Amino acid sequence: MKNPVLVALFCLMQTLILAQSPTPSKPRILISTDIGGTDPDDNQSMTHLLMNSDLFQFEGLVSSPSYGEGNKKEILRMIDIYEKDLPKLNKHNKKLAKPDFLRSICKQGRKGNAPFSGYTTATEGSDWIIKCAKKQSEHPLWILDWGGLEDIAQALHDAPEIQHKIRIYWIGGPNKKWSANSYAYIAENFPNLFFIEVNSSYYGFFSNNTEPDTINTSDYYNRVIQGGGHLGMDFKNYYDGEIKMGDSPSLFYMMDGNPEKPERESWGGSFEKITYSPRTIYNQTTTLKDTVAFCSIIEIHLKGPKIEIPSDSVCFWMEIPYGKTIQKWPGYHLGNGDYAIRYIPKKAENLHYRFTSKIAEINGLEGDIVVSNLWPGKKHSTDYPLGNHWYSDKSDINLYDEKIQGGKTVLKWRNVILDDWAKRWKWLK
Structure with a gap:
C-alpha cells in the first residue's frame, strides 16, 4: 500500500474502529474479609488492594470474621493510612479509588461462625451483598472472600435469586475450617453457583520454595517496601514485613486475564472443575x-x-x-x-x-x-453434588509445591507479581 492517500484512509479507518471498540471494563468486586483478626495477612492484602485500586470497580468492603476479632474499624484504619499516601500515588495514577468513596461502602457483617443451619439473621454486610448483586449491570459481581462465608450464605438464604448474578473466589483452607456450617449450607442448597474454592493453591505465593530465580519473600520488604510512605511503615507491623498475603491471589486472579475462565493460567492460579464436595x-x-x-x-x-x-x-x-x-x-x-x-x-x-x-x-x-x-x-x-461452575485446586501431582496441592499454579507467577507491585512502591519513595 504505497499510495499515500490510501495509507491515510487506512489509518483513519483503523482509528475509527478502535474508537468504537468498547473499553474493557473493570471487574466489579466486593471484598469480604476478616481483617483485624488473628491473621494479619489480610492487612497485607488490603495494602496491595488499595495500591491497585484503579484496576477495579469497587462495590463493597465487608467485615466478615467467622473467627477472631476482625471488624469494620480495621478496614477504615487501612483506608486512613492509604489516604495519607494518596497525594504521592496520584502523581503517577489519578484513577486510584477515593478514600471517602471506599469508606462509604464499608459494612459490618456477622461476627462469629454460623450455627449448624449455616445461617442466622441478616447483617449490614449480607444486606449490602444483596443490594450490590441486584444492581443493574451487564457484568457479574465478583465476591473475593478472604474470610468466612457467613454473610454470603446469609445473603443467598435471604435472596436466593442473586445466585446467578455473583461469582465467588474464596480463600478456603483455614477459613473453611471456621465456616464449616455456612459452607455446607451453600454447597447443599446452591450447587450451581459460579464458585472458585481455593483450599491450597494460594499457599504457593508465599511458600518456602527457594528454587533458583524465585523471589525470596523474606527480604522483599527490605529491598522494595522499606521507605515506601505510610503504607510501607504500616506493612512492617505484619509478620515483621515478611510477605504472606494469603488472600491476594484473589486479586491477582482478577488482574490477569478473563476471570470467567478458571481453567486458564493466571496470576491467581489455575483451577479444575469438581463435581462433588466431599x-x-x-x-x-x-x-x-x-x-x-x-x-x-x-x-x-x-x-x-x-x-x-x-x-x-x-x-x-x-x-x-x-x-x-x-x-x-x-x-x-x-x-x-x-x-x-x-x-x-x-x-x-x-x-x-x-x-x-x-x-x-x-x-x-x-x-x-x-x-x-x-x-x-x-x-x-x-457428598454434596455440584453443578458445572464449581472449581478448585488442580489435582495434578506435578503441580504440587511440595505438599501444597496446586501450589505451582501460583508460585510460577511470584516474580512477575512482586515485580509488578514494586513499580508502585517506587511511587511512594
Missing part, C-alpha cells in the same frame, strides 16, 4: 481406620437425652490440640435427642479430638481420624 457422615466417634480428604466435611452425629433446649443450640464442644493451645469447635442439639458437629481439617495429619459437655453421654468421648493430602478425594454417597 462429606463423610459418622454416627459415632471415629478411629484411625477412618480416612478423609483435607478440607472435606466430617459430620459426626451422636444420640443423647431429649433435653428441652432450642434446636441448633450449642451444647458440646470438640477440643483439638493445636500447637500449645486447644482449639474448640461447637456441637449442636438438633432436637429429639440428636446431636451433631461439623469439622473441616485444613491439612493432612492424624487428628485426635475430645468432646466436652454437661451432657454425661457426650462428655469425655474421644476419637481419631486420618486426613489425606488429596482434595477432593474419593467419593461418598453423602
Whole structure:
C-alpha cells in the first residue's frame, strides 16, 4: 500500500474502529474479609488492594470474621493510612479509588461462625451483598472472600435469586475450617453457583520454595517496601514485613486475564472443575481406620437425652490440640435427642479430638481420624453434588509445591507479581 492517500484512509479507518471498540471494563468486586483478626495477612492484602485500586470497580468492603476479632474499624484504619499516601500515588495514577468513596461502602457483617443451619439473621454486610448483586449491570459481581462465608450464605438464604448474578473466589483452607456450617449450607442448597474454592493453591505465593530465580519473600520488604510512605511503615507491623498475603491471589486472579475462565493460567492460579464436595457422615466417634480428604466435611452425629433446649443450640464442644493451645469447635442439639458437629481439617495429619459437655453421654468421648493430602478425594454417597461452575485446586501431582496441592499454579507467577507491585512502591519513595 504505497499510495499515500490510501495509507491515510487506512489509518483513519483503523482509528475509527478502535474508537468504537468498547473499553474493557473493570471487574466489579466486593471484598469480604476478616481483617483485624488473628491473621494479619489480610492487612497485607488490603495494602496491595488499595495500591491497585484503579484496576477495579469497587462495590463493597465487608467485615466478615467467622473467627477472631476482625471488624469494620480495621478496614477504615487501612483506608486512613492509604489516604495519607494518596497525594504521592496520584502523581503517577489519578484513577486510584477515593478514600471517602471506599469508606462509604464499608459494612459490618456477622461476627462469629454460623450455627449448624449455616445461617442466622441478616447483617449490614449480607444486606449490602444483596443490594450490590441486584444492581443493574451487564457484568457479574465478583465476591473475593478472604474470610468466612457467613454473610454470603446469609445473603443467598435471604435472596436466593442473586445466585446467578455473583461469582465467588474464596480463600478456603483455614477459613473453611471456621465456616464449616455456612459452607455446607451453600454447597447443599446452591450447587450451581459460579464458585472458585481455593483450599491450597494460594499457599504457593508465599511458600518456602527457594528454587533458583524465585523471589525470596523474606527480604522483599527490605529491598522494595522499606521507605515506601505510610503504607510501607504500616506493612512492617505484619509478620515483621515478611510477605504472606494469603488472600491476594484473589486479586491477582482478577488482574490477569478473563476471570470467567478458571481453567486458564493466571496470576491467581489455575483451577479444575469438581463435581462433588466431599462429606463423610459418622454416627459415632471415629478411629484411625477412618480416612478423609483435607478440607472435606466430617459430620459426626451422636444420640443423647431429649433435653428441652432450642434446636441448633450449642451444647458440646470438640477440643483439638493445636500447637500449645486447644482449639474448640461447637456441637449442636438438633432436637429429639440428636446431636451433631461439623469439622473441616485444613491439612493432612492424624487428628485426635475430645468432646466436652454437661451432657454425661457426650462428655469425655474421644476419637481419631486420618486426613489425606488429596482434595477432593474419593467419593461418598453423602457428598454434596455440584453443578458445572464449581472449581478448585488442580489435582495434578506435578503441580504440587511440595505438599501444597496446586501450589505451582501460583508460585510460577511470584516474580512477575512482586515485580509488578514494586513499580508502585517506587511511587511512594
